[in-house]
Amino acid sequence: MTPDLSMSLELSEHLQKTVDHLSENFSDKLIHVYQSSGDTFIIVDADSILEISKYLKEELHYIFLSDVFGIDRYTSDERFEVVYNLLSLKHQQRVFVKIRCEEENPEVDSVVPIWKAANWFEREVYDMFGVYFRNHPDLRRIYMPEDFEYFPLRKEFPLLGIPGSIELPSTTPDTD
Amino acid sequence: MEVMMNKTTDSNSERREMVINMGPQHPSTHGVLRLELVLDGEVVKEVRPNIGYLHRCFEKYAEELGDYASVTPYTDRMDYVSAMNQELGYVIAIERLLELEIPERVEYIRVIISELQRIASHLLGIGAFGLDLGAFTPFLYLFTEREKILDIFEKTSGARLLYNYMTVGGLMKDVPKDFKKDTAEFVKTFRPKIKELNDLLSYNKIFINRTADIGVLPEKVALNYAASGPVLRGSGMKWDLRKDDPYSIYDRFDFDIPVGSGEVGTLGDCWDRYMVRVREMEQSLRIIEQALDGMPDEGDVTEAVPKRIRLKEGEIYCRTETPRGELGYYIISDKKGGPFRVKARAPSFVHLSMLPAISKGSLIADMVAIVGSIDIVLGEVDR
Numbered sequence: 001m002t003p004d005l006s007m008s009l010e011l012s013e014h015l016q017k018t019v020d021h022l023s024e025n026f027s028d029k030l031i032h033v034y035q036s037s038g039d040t041f042i043i044v045d046a047d048s049i050l051e052i053s054k055y056l057k058e059e060l061h062y063i064f065l066s067d068v069f070g071i072d073r074y075t076s077d078e079r080f081e082v083v084y085n086l087l088s089l090k091h092q093q094r095v096f097v098k099i100r101c102e103e104e105n106p107e108v109d110s111v112v113p114i115w116k117a118a119n120w121f122e123r124e125v126y127d128m129f130g131v132y133f134r135n136h137p138d139l140r141r142i143y144m145p146e147d148f149e150y151f152p153l154r155k156e157f158p159l160l161g162i163p164g165s166i167e168l169p170s171t172t173p174d175t176d
Numbered sequence: 177m178e179v180m181m182n183k184t185t186d187s188n189s190e191r192r193e194m195v196i197n198m199g200p201q202h203p204s205t206h207g208v209l210r211l212e213l214v215l216d217g218e219v220v221k222e223v224r225p226n227i228g229y230l231h232r233c234f235e236k237y238a239e240e241l242g243d244y245a246s247v248t249p250y251t252d253r254m255d256y257v258s259a260m261n262q263e264l265g266y267v268i269a270i271e272r273l274l275e276l277e278i279p280e281r282v283e284y285i286r287v288i289i290s291e292l293q294r295i296a297s298h299l300l301g302i303g304a305f306g307l308d309l310g311a312f313t314p315f316l317y318l319f320t321e322r323e324k325i326l327d328i329f330e331k332t333s334g335a336r337l338l339y340n341y342m343t344v345g346g347l348m349k350d351v352p353k354d355f356k357k358d359t360a361e362f363v364k365t366f367r368p369k370i371k372e373l374n375d376l377l378s379y380n381k382i383f384i385n386r387t388a389d390i391g392v393l394p395e396k397v398a399l400n401y402a403a404s405g406p407v408l409r410g411s412g413m414k415w416d417l418r419k420d421d422p423y424s425i426y427d428r429f430d431f432d433i434p435v436g437s438g439e440v441g442t443l444g445d446c447w448d449r450y451m452v453r454v455r456e457m458e459q460s461l462r463i464i465e466q467a468l469d470g471m472p473d474e475g476d477v478t479e480a481v482p483k484r485i486r487l488k489e490g491e492i493y494c495r496t497e498t499p500r501g502e503l504g505y506y507i508i509s510d511k512k513g514g515p516f517r518v519k520a521r522a523p524s525f526v527h528l529s530m531l532p533a534i535s536k537g538s539l540i541a542d543m544v545a546i547v548g549s550i551d552i553v554l555g556e557v558d559r
Binding site: 036037038039041063064065066067069071072083085089092094096115116117119120128142143144152153157159 | 227228231233235236237240272273397399400401402413415420421490491492493495502504506508517519521525526528529530533558
């Protein structure tokens with residue numbers, strides 16, 4: 001099962017090389033490659049993110065981890081997405097690597113050993129979405145208090161108020 | 177101030193390690209930042225930054241507002257000293273998703289305004305940095321200059337700090353009649369002030385002693401921690417999104433990218449980062465001059481503003497160079513009225529995360545210099 005994942009995509013030279021090398025070395029770990037507004041997204045298997053990251057950094061010059069962030073897709077399966085925004089300064093190319101995890105116990109390996117920048121990024125994803133990063137050196141809440149039970153950027157969390165906490169004053173004026 | 181003593185045993189004598197809180201209310205933390213310092217005498221053993229005091233969860237608001245246009249004022253409040261640059265990044269992202277054609281005049285005004293904002297932001301950063309190190313006079317001189325820029329902005333948008341001036345597809349309203357004259361006047365009077373600043377502060381012996389060889393950030397470490405903007409350039413790496421990944425009309429202008437050189441100390445020290453900002457102001461003046469020449473006199477700036485923003489499904493990552501570094505907006509649109517997800521990649525957040533790496537082993541007085549030299553804005557760290 002090695003379909004030509006990059007078919008019908010217009011990729012620049014280095015991105016083509018990235019996709020080719022990945023499908024050559026991690027053929028069964030690559031799930032989907034697509035483009036949107038000029039950016040290239042690669043969805044990979046969540047369990048192999050560490051080895052793919054290592055390969056991307058060492059073999060393909062993606063030395064700059066620009067960002068890591070979570071997405072709550074709000075679907076019944078593979079609800080959470082973690083996106084790694086990688087940049088190769090040498091080739092001036094960006095690629096987005098995505099992994100998906102389930103709603104129950106979302107867990108993924110930390111990439112802090114590869115890029116130090118991931119430390120706080122992953123802490124933010126953990127704080128906001130509750131995705132747990134295995135082997136992270138210091139996985140604590142970053143914005144919310146340590147005893148906070150909820151994950152604010154999950155879609156079910158309300159914009160105002162904390163569930164079960166004291167009632168908020170009404171936002172509509174009294175009618176009587 | 178809260179002080180905790182931890183007894184640690186040393187081979188020769190009994191030494192005490194002290195944990196001390198710097199902040200959240202401390203004049204040189206530039207906002208509400210708390211640093212837990214583990215001290216051995218005056219030497220900093222470890223730094224643990226604690227953030228979240230200003231956390232408003234901008235991203236949650238953006239998702240729940242149900243409208244693309246109403247997100248712009250929220251972006252102002254992230255980095256409140258360079259609000260125009262924050263707006264620009266967001267509106268460009270939406271425009272790219274819409275595949276909108278922007279009028280020439282709007283593009284030129286946007287560039288002029290964001291470069292003016294860059295100067296204003298650097299003036300504040302440099303001034304406050306000097307102030308932290310005990311140089312009070314330059315701060316006052318620089319604020320006089322910043323005031324002039326804020327006056328131009330006030331005439332243009334009506335506000336002095338949080339403008340909400342850029343809209344998707346154009347600008348809120350046209351610039352005033354004498355905008356060109358005012359800006360040209362500012363460029364003319366500001367250029368000699370940079371030289372004055374260099375005489376007064378940059379090459380001042382006391383200032384150099386306080387900043388050279390302090391908080392050294394080698395290029396490799398900077399890249400590993402994903403630093404950008406003046407912090408990365410201060411370490412000698414030539415990387416500027418205005419040049420390397422041009423957005424808007426930046427590819428039309430001729431300007432240089434100043435990088436740190438280790439002139440007075442080690443490459444990547446506090447002085448290098450400071451000096452990159454000073455030199456960037458000169459380059460911004462060059463861009464403004466060229467843009468003033470090229471700016472068309474006539475044209476409706478609200479011409480391309482869509483009445484309703486309807487986006488097809490898609491995702492985009494749009495990066496722009498703000499005074500602090502790479503600001504990225506990642507936006508997912510579904511078919512509803514507002515964004516499904518907005519993520520802002522804030523440069524100050526990244527720069528603060530590497531503070532422990534560059535301040536280990538420094539003196540407690542130098543901590544103030546290091547925090548000042550990475551020029552963070554806590555509104556952007558916490559979002």
